[in-house]
Amino acid sequence: MKTRFILTLIIILVGFNSCDEDRLSPTNPNQLGSETFYRTGPQLVAAINSVYAGLQANNLYNREYFFLQDLLSDDCDTGGPQLEAARAQVLNHVFDGSNPLVEANWRGWYRVIHRANLVLENADKATEEITEDLRSRVIGEAYFLRALAHYELVTQWGGIPLMLNTAESPDGNPRASEDEVYAVLFADLTEAINRLPLRSAYTGSDSGRASKGAAQALAAKAHMFRGNYSAARPFLLEIVSSNQYSLVDRYLDNFEEENENNSESVWEIQFSEAFGTAGAWNGNGNGIAEVTFRGQEYGPTAWRNVIPSLPLFNDYERVANGAAKDDPRISYNFFRIGDPFNGGSEVLTVDKVQGDTERASWRKYQMIYKRGAENTQSGINFRAIRYADVLLMMAEVENELSGPSAALPYINQVRARADVAMPPYPTAQYPTSSKIEMFRAIQHERRVELAGEQIRNKDIRRWRRQNLLSSEPIPNWNVRFDKLPIPLSEIDNNSALTNADQNPGY
Template sequence: MKRHYISIGVLLLGLVIGCNEKNLDQLNPNAVTTDSYFQTDLQIKSAINGVYAALQSTNLVAREWFFTNDMRSDDVSAGGGQLETPRNQLLTGVHDTGNSVVGSVWTGAYRVIHRANVVIDKAAAAKTLTAAVSTQAVGEAKFLRAWSYFELVSMWGGVPLYKNYVTSVAGALPRSSEADVYAFIIADLKAAQDALPATYDAANQGRATKGAAQMLLARVYLQQGDYTNAKTELQKIISSGNYALVDEYNDNFIEETEFNKESIWEVNFLPSGGSFNWNGDADGASAGEETVRTQEYSGIGWRNIIPSNSLLAEFERPSKGDAKLDPRYAKSFYTTGDKFNKDQNTLTDDLQNGFSSTVDGKTQKVSWRKFTLMYKAGVSTTGGINQRIMRYAETLLAMAECENELGNLASAVTYLNMTRARSSVAMPAYPTANYPVSTKDQVFAAIVHERRVELSGEEIRNRDILRWRKLGKLKTEPIAYFQKGKHELLPIPQQEIDNNPNIGLKGQNPGY
């Protein structure tokens, strides 16, 4: 879908014509309304494209979603004093109910849910849709709705659960329990698996697939500590034969190798060289063209976020007694002295705005390489690199976690070693000097390590910490500011407290 961008459907609401009360009380019989629209295959396809557009918006994947997940993990640090206050608040744990980044993600998720509910409800009521078109559109809508609810429930706990298209403010709901939200997500993803195809043609890449629904469902079960059901979903992906690790690790983060064999689901943007749409609601023909990720994180961009010292120290290296420096280090980060862009210029301290890092006792500037355009561009710019949301390496590492928790240690180690055996990585197999794998605790330590170095900066570490903390598996708390009874969850945004009388102050999360 990179070269054949999902067009955004725009629903035109009818205007009331006239100037007297009688006319004002009447609808224009020729107007397009939500009741008269969604009657054809083209209209329902346009509507589902509008759901993807909300996902691509600055409120979600194009900007605030990756910030929220990364800044609540221990993978990142502030790149310098230029980091905006709302983001720095999240990074240091002093965020409150008015934090604009938190509010944006909440709004963006519910925008996706609202648009998905329109598709689901209207497709059910339409009489003239082709069955196959209706089935697939509803399957995609249920997947996207489930993704949004999973983002919400994992970061906020129980949230209002809108199962149908809401037409007025009077339809505002109170918070549902976490259990009810998770049950709804699971039902949606089971239905999506039955409705979605395993693959698409080149013109439709980026749409939700059966494998994406299986992987998201596995994430949901993992987050609840249900390792048996998670393993079942992961095994479906592994047994399908549709996915494999690519030889070159970097191919998962650059523009030219999108939709490769390792990609299970990615959010696509137009090719780099266009423009970024700051409209958080993804309205208008230009919504979702590019992402600001490369500009925000790049060493020659704004460099608002850099890898944390603890993440840099996590990678294996000879000074720690390991066999060699993990190649994923240089493939994930740029360091002063590295070559970059098509001209192979040398990266200097002066080109990298902001703070330095400490690596192996040495002070140096280190910047993100993943999802940045520095490999081919030497300027600060927005870009079109697709955001890989799920890839097969995560499937294998999640299976390792399931097998370990279910007592199958040898199988867990086998899955762990698959990511290390990738030809461009070629790290020694476990057990290693620093990672023995004779006991369940030792295997778990290797899983934590392998997930962090393999998936760093991919908006997964935050949810890993949330899961392991909630399930009592963390030996030490990784977040320095963490305050028990408060920081497990984000605050319900003040806008929701103010506008939803069924939540109000009594519905706020503890500590806020």
């Protein structure tokens, strides 16, 4: 869906950005309002495009989403001269409800919810230039995106205020329980699955829209976060049996610009330099710039604010004691001194890298694979859900429900990718004759395959809650960090919340 989002609709949405923004701004009579918009199919498509645009905002995938997820995990460390204070607080687990990074993510997801609500409330008003199939698909996309926002919020904050309608007054909403949020999430995903087409139905500028497979994968993720493997299994089996997805032969095709929306992509966040690079500090996803700062923030020749942690780097298999080979995903995931870049015309040298040059830097999502420097403008899509992730979830589910032999084909399929070709399990380091041994192999494979893809944080959280971690991977973690703090601005501005609604420990 690499297309410039329609600005006409965005203008009318600015006053409704999130639950704690000014809902009472005067309406400009010269602008279209919700009473006069939503009349045609193209307008309805513009409305759903604005929901996707919210994902491109600075407080989500443009910048703050990947920071929050990566710094909360054990896969990242600081690499530049100085990590900004708010980010360092998250990395060191010393944050509270005033942390700007936590607030930014909260605000971003509620903006997505609000925009999805606008689509759901107004979809039936479109009577011109529209088919019922298009209307149903757009409604399905809105349900999926609202479910995505609720998934991100409930898995990190627990119970949250539910906003299932657009705001009509400055009064806020009380905090719902986790069960109530999950009930809404699964109901929305049921609607999305019933309405969305298979991925193969999307072509051209529609590539990247939410599909049935994306909704099924999100449902599986939500059930697995709750430890409900039996509920997750049917969704994963349907994805695998749909023949819509396959692993690509080249691992890096999943993280470079030329091979986006490929056969391994279940769903990805769309970015492009083609639709404006000015104003990359895109505060609200209003379509002024569809680029991400990931390369600039993480790149070895750029700011290098975040680098891979030593525990992650050391978790990759190496040749030792007769092992067959090094895991090639070391070089696919990381840049090290001496590595070529810029299409092979340059070599990474010490003078080009900030900070500790003995440590590796991220390679995923870096534009310097084909150019000399990052410049804060990257159009590389974020692969939010990959088929490799689905296969590894399938392995975990089968191991829990049926045992190691049922899990083995799925985990080995990931290792058998053409340019990875790691020895199949069991290996000397990872025997898999028992459920415990197989689970250890699955944990390893998820870490080395999905490194730097904003997945590790949620994996750790769900495994911790299910008592599946053999040791605590976060050095500064304590029980209060099981959930993030509700932003103080939300408690201050939401009349239905008090300090008693804050998560324990904050």
